[in-house]
Amino acid sequence: MDDALILGDYDFNVPSDKKSKKSFDPKQLLLPIKKAEKRLMFLQYQTWQRLVGNKLIAAPVSFKSNERILEVATGAGFWMLDFVVTVPKSVTLHGIDRSSRHFPKQHPENVSFSTCAATALPFSWQDYFDFVHQRFLSLSLTLYEWKAAVAEIYRVLKPGAWVQIGEVYPAFPSGEYGSKQKALFYAMSQSRGLDLDIPLHLSEHLSSIGFVNVSVEENVGECGSEHGSHGKGNKGRMLAVTKSMKSEVIRAGGFGIVNSKKEYDEFLKGLEKEYDQGESRIRFFTCIAQKPLPVERQR
Numbered sequence: 001m002d003d004a005l006i007l008g009d010y011d012f013n014v015p016s017d018k019k020s021k022k023s024f025d026p027k028q029l030l031l032p033i034k035k036a037e038k039r040l041m042f043l044q045y046q047t048w049q050r051l052v053g054n055k056l057i058a059a060p061v062s063f064k065s066n067e068r069i070l071e072v073a074t075g076a077g078f079w080m081l082d083f084v085v086t087v088p089k090s091v092t093l094h095g096i097d098r099s100s101r102h103f104p105k106q107h108p109e110n111v112s113f114s115t116c117a118a119t120a121l122p123f124s125w126q127d128y129f130d131f132v133h134q135r136f137l138s139l140s141l142t143l144y145e146w147k148a149a150v151a152e153i154y155r156v157l158k159p160g161a162w163v164q165i166g167e168v169y170p171a172f173p174s175g176e177y178g179s180k181q182k183a184l185f186y187a188m189s190q191s192r193g194l195d196l197d198i199p200l201h202l203s204e205h206l207s208s209i210g211f212v213n214v215s216v217e218e219n220v221g222e223c224g225s226e227h228g229s230h231g232k233g234n235k236g237r238m239l240a241v242t243k244s245m246k247s248e249v250i251r252a253g254g255f256g257i258v259n260s261k262k263e264y265d266e267f268l269k270g271l272e273k274e275y276d277q278g279e280s281r282i283r284f285f286t287c288i289a290q291k292p293l294p295v296e297r298q299r
Contacts, residue, residue, distance in 0.1 A: 215289075
């Protein structure tokens with residue numbers, strides 16, 4: 001099958017001896033980053049990588065010439081741009097996202113990007129990729145959509161190939177304000193049709209779709225000032241997310257948890273104190289799974 005026909009302008013046919021006209025340094029990607037959203041994405045990526053020991057691949061795989069890697073919900077392509085320097089130049093990496101606004105303008109020739117819904121990958125990609133990577137989709141899709149996205153990953157993987165999925169579960173401190181925060185997160189998720197517990201059940205979800213050799217690794221990030229700069233950063237991110245929910249919570253009537261903007265501001269102050277006084281951890285889950293070979297499917 002002609003790769004160029006499958007991807008249109010995104011041609012996976014890159015000769016192994018073809019080198020980039022410009023040397024590529026992933027650090028240069030940060031230079032044009034000015035928007036807060038993109039900086040936040042990079043900080044999120046850095047936090048994840050630090051907690052998993054800077055491992056890019058947890059699955060038992062190595063890549064040979066002319067193999068293909070797909071990243072779903074690639075965002076700014078941070079993972080692909082880190083990983084591409086570890087594989088042969090003939091290995092091609094393609095990232096898809098629903099929007100192109102964060103796609104990098106500079107990248108190696110064996111890296112490409114296109115806009116595509118995670119729940120409806122091209123039909124021609126059937127049994128096409130040697131590895132698929134996906135992170136942080138459980139708070140962007142409903143449970144039905146998230147399962148549909150994983151089913152699409154199963155479809156486009158070659159038999160015997162692996163997927164790696166990463167999801168995060170929030171940190172809720174123990175105490176009055178942490179309990180309110182947790183209730184607000186679940187109420188907000190329910191109002192949007194989301195399932196906050198997807199990260200806690202990755203193994204069951206992937207097994208139900210048909211994947212085998214499913215395993216999950218959990219890493220945690222401590223929150224609170226007593227845990228140094230990383231703890232302060234994790235606390236700050238959780239507080240920022242909670243603060244960003246304020247307008248929507250108030251418009252929804254407070255979900256029976258808070259009744260006014262003033263009460264929400266007081267809740268945020270109390271929450272910050274609880275992060276510093278108690279124990280709370282952001283939980284990061286990395287799930288790897290394999291699409292079975294035809295013989296395995298018959299058993």
